[in-house]
Amino acid sequence: MLAVITTGGKQYIVREGDELKVEKLDLEEGKTIEFGAMLVADEEGADVKVGAPNVDGAKVSATVMEQGRDKKITVIKYKPKVRYRRKYGHRQPFTKLKIEKISA
Secondary structure, rough: OOOEEOOEEEEEEEEEEOEEEEOOOOOOOOOOOOOOOOOEEEEOOEEEEEEEEEOOEEEEEEEEEEEEEEEOEEEEEOOOOEEEEEEEEEEEEEEEEEEEEEEE
């Protein structure tokens, strides 16, 4: 089973058993979350359900595996001829999910 879910302003294509990193969700490790806003549901060649905007009655349940922060990225601002240089770093928080069940 394949589905397209939305979380954190992004869309993800997921299958049962997949692990993915999404924008930080305020949940503890081991908790379960259900995504009701499913855009597309596909039963591996059988029939494709396309929502307008969401598929009615469809759910994707996932378990929170980890809360963390990605590797640091370095951001540099530079303007020539005016001696302006700025350097700073950023670590984006994330939540790692494992997709348990997709029902459409």
